[in-house]
Amino acid sequence: DIQMTQSPPSLSASLGETVSIECRASEDIYSNLAWYQQKSGKSPQLLIYYASSLQDGVPSRFSGSGSGTQYSLKISGMQPEDEGVYYCLQGSKYPYTFGAGTKLELK
Amino acid sequence: EVQLQESGPGLVKPSQSLSLTCSVTGYSITSNYWGWIRKFPGNKMEWMGYISYSGSTSYNPSLKSRISITRDTSKNQFFLQLNSVTTEDTATYYCARGRYLDYWGQGVMVTVSS
Numbered sequence: 001d002i003q004m005t006q007s008p009p010s011l012s013a014s015l016g017e018t019v020s021i022e023c024r025a026s027e028d029i030y031s032n033l034a035w036y037q038q039k040s041g042k043s044p045q046l047l048i049y050y051a052s053s054l055q056d057g058v059p060s061r062f063s064g065s066g067s068g069t070q071y072s073l074k075i076s077g078m079q080p081e082d083e084g085v086y087y088c089l090q091g092s093k094y095p096y097t098f099g100a101g102t103k104l105e106l107k
Numbered sequence: 108e109v110q111l112q113e114s115g116p117g118l119v120k121p122s123q124s125l126s127l128t129c130s131v132t133g134y135s136i137t138s139n140y141w142g143w144i145r146k147f148p149g150n151k152m153e154w155m156g157y158i159s160y161s162g163s164t165s166y167n168p169s170l171k172s173r174i175s176i177t178r179d180t181s182k183n184q185f186f187l188q189l190n191s192v193t194t195e196d197t198a199t200y201y202c203a204r205g206r207y208l209d210y211w212g213q214g215v216m217v218t219v220s221s
Contacts, residue, residue, distance in 0.1 A: 001168075001169075034207045034208070036208070043201060043211040043212065043213055043214055044152075044201070044208070044211055045211075046207060046208060046209045049207040049209070050207075055209065085150060087152055089152075089154070089207075089208070091206050091207060094165050094167075095154055095156075095165075095166075095167040095168060095169070096154040097154065098151075098152040098153070098154065100150070100151065101150045101151075101152070103150075
């Protein structure tokens with residue numbers, strides 16, 4: 001299975017701060033990577049697919065980048081509603097695998 | 108609007124089978140891919156498998172031969188069966204659409220306990 005190493009496990013950001021979350025794959029996943037946000041008590045919501053494509057309805061402060069084995073999610077200007085747990089998912093090979101999650105809190 | 112909703116028992120005894128239904132509205136399950144994902148206590152997420160628009164399936168090998176995903180196109184529903192459950196199968200189970208899981212159900216919490 002492809003292992004997804006996500007970092008950091010948690011972080012705290014101030015209002016308006018830019019935040020980055022990283023995912024590293026154990027092999028090349030050819031940009032087949034998605035990012036999700038899960039708020040407390042809610043289902044995960046797709047933010048980014050194919051590494052850098054913004055899902056409809058997602059604020060433009062969210063962006064994704066990367067290639068090969070290294071990917072990142074950036075939030076340009078932390079907002080209170082951005083608190084939650086963020087996950088990456090590789091969709092290159094079955095079984096699809098998730099990162100361990102990053103808990104983001106507002107400082 | 109595409110909507111998915113999971114249903115099924117919230118409590119299953121060890122060694123028994125877990126059976127869940129995902130009811131889909133606003134989109135035909137004869138298009139796209141339809142998957143099951145679970146979230147364990149403590150945040151770990153696991154992709155369990157999918158059933159495709161044609162009815163073909165792919166499963167996570169970690170679940171070995173315990174898992175089966177089927178569908179009823181007349182009701183626009185697909186199903187998860189997980190056999191021989193243990194306490195380690197306690198999780199919140201989600202159904203979702205597509206390779207990139209763009210629509211999710213609200214999730215159903217399943218506890219395996221005697």
